[in-house]
Structure formats: C-alpha cells, structure tokens
Amino acid sequence: MSDIKEKNLEKAPHASQDNDSDMIIPLKMAQIRTNVDNWTVYIGFLVLGLGTSIVGTALYGIDWTISSAFKAFDISPAVSVASDLLNIILIPLLAALSDVYGRGIIMAGSWLLSIISEFMHGAAPDYGVYSAAEIIGSFGGTGTDLMYPIVFADFLRPRNRGFGFILQYLPSFIALGVSIPIVKATEHTDLWRILFYFKGAWIFVFCIPLLYVLFRLQNRAKGLLPSWDYNAASLKKVDWIGLIILVVSLGCFLTPFNFYQRYEEGWAAPAIFVPVIIGSLLFIVFFVWEIKYTKRPLISYRLLANRGAMIMILVRAFGTFDGNFTWYYMHTYLSLTRDIQVYQVTQIYLGFRISWYLAGFATAFVLRKYPYVRPYVWSSLLIHGIGNGLAIASRHPTSPTWFVVLAEAFIGFGGGVSSCVGLVVLQSTVEFVDIASIIAFDSLVSSVFRSVASAVANAVWNGSHWKNLQYYLPEHLHELIPELLSSNEYNELIPAEFKPNWLLAMTDSQWLMCTISVGFSVLCFLLSLLLPSIDLERCQQVIEANQAASDSEEFNEKL
Template sequence: MTRRLIYWLYKSTQVRFKRRSSFSIFVMTVESFSVGVRQDDAAGTSAVVLQPVPSGAVSLEDDEDEKTSMKTVMTPPHHGLTDQTNFLPARQVFVIFCGLSVALACAFLDQTIISTALPRIASDFHSGRESSWVATAYLLTSLSCSPLYGRFSDIFGRKILLLVALCIFIIFSLGCALAQSMIQLIVFRALQGVGGGAITTLVLIIMSDIVSLKERATYQGVTETVIALAQGFGPVIGGLFAEYTTWRWTFWINLPLGGLALGVCLWLLPLKKVDGEIRHKLLQIDYVGSLLTITASVLLLLGLTWGGVTYSWSSAAVLVPLILGIALFALFLVWEGKFAKLPLVPIRVLKNRTVAGVCISNFMNGMTFFAILYYIPQLLELVKGYSPVKASLLFLPFLCPISVVVFCSGQYCSRTGRYRPLIVFGYGLWTVAQGLQCTIDEHSSLGKIIGFLLITAFASGFTFQTALLAAQAAVPRHDMAVVTGMTGFVRTIGSTISLAICASLVNNTLRGAVAQLGLSAAQVDALVDDPTIVNHLDRLSLDDAQKAAVIAGYTKGFKRVFYMTVACMGVAFFACLFMVEQHELVREDDEELKRQAKEELDLKKRAERDVKSDAVSEIPALEKV
C-alpha cells in the first residue's frame, strides 16, 4: 500500500522549479508518506531528481542499485505547452506502431482509390469539368487543417485528436458513398479531408514522440512502406469497384477500415496526460493564420481550376481570385512572422537552411507525385484505351517498388546516420525519369511505359522519409511537431495546386485540339464532361481522323503535365543540393529519455502488481467477515 501511495504522490504532486547550472531542476524527496518539494520561482525549464530515501523510510525500489538518484530530463516549455516526448521500449513501440499503421493506411488508401474511378464518377454525374475537385477538395481541407491539428494535439494530446480525426473521416466517408450529385460529393470529400489530413499529420508526430531520431529512420521507413502499399493498391481496388460494381464502394470500404483503425488506436495507443490551463492555450491558437491560409488556398485553386476551362484566363472571374489568393498568402506570412503568438508556420524555423530546402523540395515533390498519381492512370485509360482495372494494374510498377526503396533507405539512415546523399541522388534521378515520361504518347509500347515508371519509383523512394528526417534533425525537440506538420503542409498544398494546374492543362489542350475539327459546342462539352467517351467516340459521330485528333489532344495535354513535373523536380534537386545539410541523428538526451520511459513503465507495472496482490490478500479477511 505504501508503494502505491508513493507512486501516486510522485505522479500527482505539482512542483515548482529550481535553477541549476545550464538548466533548471526541481527536487522531490520521498520520505515515508510525504513528499518534500524544494522550489524557486525563477524557473524556466525542468527536470526531476529523485534522491535516495533516508533510512527508515519506504524506498520505491528494493535493491541497492535502484536507490541511487534518478534524473529526468525535460525539454524547455514552449509557450506553456507540455512536451509529449515519450520514448518507449521497442516491444511497446511495435504494438503502437501496428495501430498507427492501420490509421495511416486508411487515410492514404483514400487518396488514390478514386484515381481510376474518377472518369466513371465524372460520367455518372456528367460533370467532367468539376471532377478534379473530387480530389482537390480532399487535399485542400487536408492542407488547411493539418497545421491546426498539430497545435491542437499540443493542447489536448495526440491520442484524443487522432480518435476525433478518425471519427470525422468515417462519418464523411459515409456521406460520400451516399452523395447524389457532384456538388454533394465534393462537399463531403472536403469534410472527409479534414479527418484524413489530421490522421496523416498526427501519426507522423506521434512517431516522433515515441522513437528517437536515429531509430526513427527505421520506423519511418516502414511507415512509408505502409503508405506506398496503401497508395499502390488504392488504384487497383478503385478500378475493380468502378468496372465491376460501383464507384461508391471506394467510400464504403472506409467504414470497416476506419472502424478497425479507431478500435486499434483506442485500445493500443497510450494516452499521455497534457498539463496546463486549456482556456489559456486555446487563446494562443493561430485562428487568424488558419483563416488566411484556408481563404488564400481556396481563392488560388478557384482561379487555377476555372482558368481556360470555365472562364478565360484574362477574365475577372479568374484574375481576381488569383490576385487575392497571392495577396492573402503574403499577408499570411507577415502575420505569422510578426503578430501570431503561436504561429502555424514559424518564420524563425524557415530561416533554417535545411528546413527551407526541405519545404521547397516537398512542395515540388507533392506537385510531381500527385500529377503522376492521377494522370498516369488517366493516360492509360484515355490514350491507350485500357480498362480501369488494367490501367491500375499497370500502375503498380510505380507504386509497389517505392516501399522497398523507402525501407532500404530507412535502414541505411538508421545504421549510418547519413541522409543527405540519398535525397540529392533521389531528386537528381527523378528529374531524369520525368524527362523520360515526356516521350510517352499513344504509340508508346507497354514495356517503355512500365520501364519509365520503374525508374520513377526507384528515384522517388529515396526522397520521402529521408526529407522528413532531415527537417526533424535540423531543429530542437520542441519544434519537432511544428516542423513535421509544416513539411506535410507544404507537400499537400503542392499536391492541391498541382491537380488544379494539371486539370487546366489537359482540358485547355483538349479544347484547343478539337477546335479545328468543327465540332459543335455540345460535342466539345461532352468530351470535357465525360472523359470516358474518348473510348466510345462513335457516340459523337466522329470519323477516324477526328478520333485520332481527339486522342492526340489528350496526349499533348498529358505531355504538358509531364513537362511541368520536370521543372518541379529540377527545382527540388537544386534546393536539396545547395540548402539541405547533414545533421547528427543522435541527441545528447536520447538515452536519458529512454531510461526515464523504462523506469516509468516499471513503476506503473509494479503499482499494478501491488494492487492485484493487495486485492488477493484481502480476500481471506473478507471471507471471515
């Protein structure tokens, strides 16, 4: 009973701080049934020292080695937010990792599962011009809310926010499955993205909390493998649903998967208490910055999506959103740098060369990866004439090898501590691979397409988790969650802008190609609104020459998409070459934090055993009564 009381006092006693040497400590002395606290109000950061128990007192440990003083290192508090670093033993990390992988797979599967079903969705709703918003709306809300979720997890705790995100994701997946119009589907996809983006951000933040930086390379390698597999099988599953059942199953499938993820995270993920006054912290959330970035993103995407398709590029409907969007992004940066108490994107972090280089490369990475993810399957369907299932199967040579390369690069980083050579090599080779893709047309052989996709997969695998590792290694521990959210934020905004630009490139190029064919306005609208009609051009009463011109128009549009990706990869390569630096992956306090986590776990287990033993010992007494 005394041990349980001491453990409870140890966990619940509120302490103040005492400055010592280069950091501050507080001392808690356990004597018999009391806890003494030496304090000094001039505290800045904290650590715990449990000093030896005086003779006659009750010790927390039984052997001599465990009676020595124990030190607890804590990261300096940042704006009053609790440091949630909680390094865990390998066995417990593995169990938690299983739950996080289920949640992560659920979110990333939903990013790609509609890529092969998108032409069928556009055909069912007769809304080809708006179909790109099914993907764009999801990414838009994902990027807008991901920094906010990062800060909310600092306040309420990682587990609570992850469970909320999973609930949001499941509810609006149901809404998407029941949508009766393109507008409804786009709205529900946007709300679904609020949960999906949070899942992605929170899982990466939780991994940085429970695993040291050097070991993180291995775990993040496995995480990226899970992502690659989810994204790889997404188009296959979406193609099967689109061809043999209905595209609505691309959303129905989220209900059992999301429910499984919710249950696993609820039971397996430990909850670390977050101290502090909630009301005070809520007032520090950067609501103005969130509103500015959401509004700016929406305006930019409206202008890019409408340009040349719904309205001409010189029209006010296109120019006004673009100008306002750019102006609001500039205002957002000014607000974050000068006025925000707890900024979503701390400008001081962007002054770090490595972080800035990773953000630039991640933005270009998002633009390129999602252009490939959505437009290679469409090229195979619309230009080569393959079915959705065959197109998705032919896309696997791009998605599946990524998992192998990512895992191997994670092992390399974990063993050697070096990540910079992999990043530079990866982006250099990826630039070449995108140049090769520009040669693909309607006459390209299947072997040529698959070969180029394999090179692209091999190159891109070197850039994913290594870039995140570089950014995390370049900042102090208290900035880890912010930087993790920021790198995901810029990658997602790159993805979102890329899809809008690519849709404009393809649709505008197609309109220009068919303008010389003398088609009626109704025929042109039919081509744009229902992309799958390109495989059934007899419905439009076109002759062979006109059919060839339409396919050539699509081919030219896809080529322009690939030209854009070459430029993006070139910028990413030079940003990494000149800005990303090599940093040590081992921090001075890593071993101490691991030891603390083990001691806390041992204390918890000992308390639980004492409770059970006391309960068992009280049974005979109760029987006598």
C-alpha cells in the same frame, strides 16, 4: 551534422521549461510507454492500414471514372483545392491541440470524420454530396496524415525513425497486388459504393485498440505531472489571422482556375478575373502581416533558422507540386489513348508504386548504417528527374508498355528514397518539443503547394486540351468539347474515323504536362544543393544530451 544544425538543437528549449509546459504530456507519454504499448501501436497501425490501403488503392484507380460518371471530371480538382485550402487552417490547430491534449484525442476525431466521410461517399446520389464527403474525408485524412509521423516519432529514436516510414507505407505496398482484382470488378459499375462502406467499417473496428493505448498513456502521463493551463498557452501560438488571410487569398486566386473553361469569355469573365485580382492583393497583405505585424508567425524564427529542415520542406513541397500537377491526368490519359481498362492502368502504375515503396523501405534500413543525408537526397532527385524525362517519350500511345513501366519505376525509386529521407530529416534535426510543429508546417506548406498544383494543372490541362481538340477535330465536332472534358466519353461521342485526331490532341496535351514536370524536377534538385551536411547519429547524440540535461533539471527541482 553542420554547426548550424547542432546549434539549433542545442539551443532548443527542454521540456521542463515553463514555456514548454504545453508539450509535457506527449513527452511524458513517450517516456512511460512499455514494449507492449510499442508493439500494440506498431501492429495496430499495420492492421488498420492494410484494410484501408487495399480499398483506398482500388478507389484511387477508379476515381476518374466516378467523377466522369457524374460528368464532373473537368471540375473535380476544385474539390481537392477546396479541401487543401481548408486544411491549411486545420493543420496547425491539430498540431497545437495534439501537444496540449495528447495524440489520442486528435486521432479519435480524425478517424471519426473519416468514418462519416466513407459512408457519405457510399450513399452519395450526386456529385454535390460526393464532393462534401471528399472535403469531410480530407479533414480526417489530414489529421491522420499529420499524426501518423508524429506518433511514430514519439515511439522511435532518430536513427530508427526510417521504420516509421515502413509502418506507415507497408500496408499500401501490400495492397498493390490485392487491389487490382477489386479495380477490375468495380470499374464502370456502382460497386464502388460498397468499397466506401467497407472502408468506414474497417476504420471503426481497428482504431479501437490504438485509441485505447494512446488514451491510457495520456491519462497516466497526466497523473504524473503537475496541473497546467494548457489551452490558452497552445492556441495563442497559432497565427490565426495570418492563416485566414492566406486561405482567403488562395481561395480567391485558385478557384477560377478550375471553372474558367465553363465561361464563354474565359479569363475575361468578371467572375474569373476579379477573384484572381483580389486573391493577389490579399496575398501581398498576408506577407506584410507576417513580416511586420504578427507576434506569432506561422513558423517560429528559431525553426526558420534551421536550414536543413527548411530546405527539405521546400524540396518536399515542390515534389508534391510536381506529382499533383502531372500524374492526376496520366491515368486517364493511359486508359483512353491505349484503349485499356482501368485495372490495366493500375497494373502499369505498379512500376511507380512498387519501386517507390521498396526504395523507401530499403532507405530506412540503410540509414541506420550510413546516416549521412545529402547523398540520398541528391541521387534520388536525379533519378526522379531522369524518370520524368523518360515519361515524355513513353506517353506516346505506340510506345511499348515496358517503357512506360520503366519511366514510372525511375520516378518511383527517386520519390521513395527522397520521401523517406525527408521525413527522417524533419523528425531528427529538431528537438522533441518541435517535432509536431515542424511536421505541421511541412504539411501546411505541402497543402498550399498541392492546392496550387491541382488548380494550375486543371487550368493548363483544360486550356491546352481544348485548344488541341479545336486544332485536330473538324469544326462540326467542336460543340462536343465541353462534354468531352467533363465526361471523357471520346469513343462514345466522336466517330471512329476521327479517333486518331483526338489521340493526337491528348498526346500533345500530355507532352506539355510532362515537360513542365521535368522543369520542377530540375528545380527540386537545385534546391537540394543548398542542403547542409546532416549526420543522424550526431542528431541523436545532441538530443540525448539535451534530454539528460532536462532530466537532471527535473530531478533537482524535485529535491
């Protein structure tokens, strides 16, 4: 591990210090857990994840058909943008409260929101209610996505934290094959509503044993600790003014990207360009506030000096941008241009998902033997970039299916390795007291990049595809373009003799998306070259030394 990283760890405050009194509950919970607690958590998350992953994978495959049925495909990314922006405020709040009150209460609230969302989805009569359910579900999903790696870090040592990756994603891997018959049975029908009801009921039943363990440990930890004024200390650490300015600026800037195509004037419409200008100005205000005025920046200067963690967060953020920018439209594109069913697209997509999971799982094991991080990151990003390059050629409707699967397998392999290593780096290059903070900041940055990617991708796809359709289709069909973008009913609305025309239009649009994706792959690789040398074994030694010092201080205080 680099000298910088070692110094950052050694200077990290111990849990026994006064300024970390708000972190003492989860630390004590980690110290008093038993093997029964450990295995209850491991098995509980696996069982809970299995049911939700099977249904979630199926719903992911048919999501574009649902939004198309509501005739809202062209604006559906706006819901994701809104969710991600609201989650920017939610993430630091949940991380702070989890350190104050323990992990159980945050998990309980997150699962409750998820359950409400699933039943709202199932009963949604229109896209407005469906969108509201999406936003509520994103709140619950943000809580669980944030807390899963934090809880696993509480229950695993640094060298073993790759297994947290396995615990989190093994159910999704198992769900790959099981979900395909479900997709086949539910696509283009109303049976998708039953899937949402089932998912909500499954979460309700199987979250109970997990909450029992977390709350029992939390109550035991409180009984072993002195009384602290937790609330004020924790919530004051969050820069709420900065977060609000950031969310409002991004909201003003990004929302027009999702709706400009519905205005006749396009970007020249005042309802479009005025919010963009306001958002840009507020973004400048945000940076001025963070640099000059706030006493509690969104990321502490101590963590900001942790070069390894910061570089990895940027790499993961641009990887998130790449994935959300390109692949939202690829499923729709494959189904329409190859004239295949949704479940067949899901089968093709297995090339990506199987390689992603297997590569991540294998990395978790190999890290125990070879705990040096940089070779994993560099090789995985290189392979990922090669896969994105192959995707440009594989997008053609006439390219063989095996070639599409091969390109996605390259992308999945590189993504799986980098995702596993990235998560372990974030959990292991900081002191225990900072795990929740660094994961929360990683989630916050990823939410920002995800919202930007969704908005920009929607604008690029709708804008380029509109122009391509105008170029390839005869003029008397141009009036159908808005409906084509919102419903994807190309075969139903366009005469068969013009099918080659709209196929060419879609192929050109997807070429642009894939080419931009390659650019971001190159950027991710170049950023990773700045990563310092990190040895996970050395990280473990430094953390154990700090923990021993903390225990010694606590023992001396008791004497």
